[in-house]
Amino acid sequence: MASVRVAFYYENLLHEFKPQKSDDGKVFLLGLPMGDVPLDGISVEDLGPIVVAILKSPACYKGKDIGLSAGKLLVEEYAKIMSTISKKIIKDAKMLPEKFEEHGGDHHMGNMFRFYRMKPDRDVEHTRKLHPKIRSFHQWMEEKKEAFKW
Numbered sequence: 001m002a003s004v005r006v007a008f009y010y011e012n013l014l015h016e017f018k019p020q021k022s023d024d025g026k027v028f029l030l031g032l033p034m035g036d037v038p039l040d041g042i043s044v045e046d047l048g049p050i051v052v053a054i055l056k057s058p059a060c061y062k063g064k065d066i067g068l069s070a071g072k073l074l075v076e077e078y079a080k081i082m083s084t085i086s087k088k089i090i091k092d093a094k095m096l097p098e099k100f101e102e103h104g105g106d107h108h109m110g111n112m113f114r115f116y117r118m119k120p121d122r123d124v125e126h127t128r129k130l131h132p133k134i135r136s137f138h139q140w141m142e143e144k145k146e147a148f149k150w
Helices: 009-014 044-055 075-086 097-102 107-117 122-130 135-150
Strands: 003-005 029-030 039-042 065-067 072-073 090-092
Touching: 003 044, 009 135, 029 075, 039 044, 039 075, 044 122, 072 075, 075 090, 075 135, 097 107
Parallel strands: 003 065, 029 090
Antiparallel strands: 039 072
């Protein structure tokens, strides 16, 4: 049996981690508590072809941990891509998990980001071999840009 470990879902940016208006209302803040640590990301929609590829090669993956990622970006890089495509000013909220929890963030989500900040083993190249058509965050944003017209 293989263990598949997925990265942060891009789709979280549509709901739980949707950028929020700043107090002055001039910009939107992206509250992903990663500091200066890159965040691995992937679209939920890309997981199916990856799992199928793994299931088609059971001997290759038996007993292995497979860390998936479509790419590693700093929160400020996610914000820049979102700004470019959405035509809104989106900035990194510059928070850490503790500040995230102080401002109403769920403790379990805070722990998830603490884990992500430990840089778990995720292999972008191997993920791309499993699914050559996997989308980058930029590609995903282009496809979902209508959802960011708020």
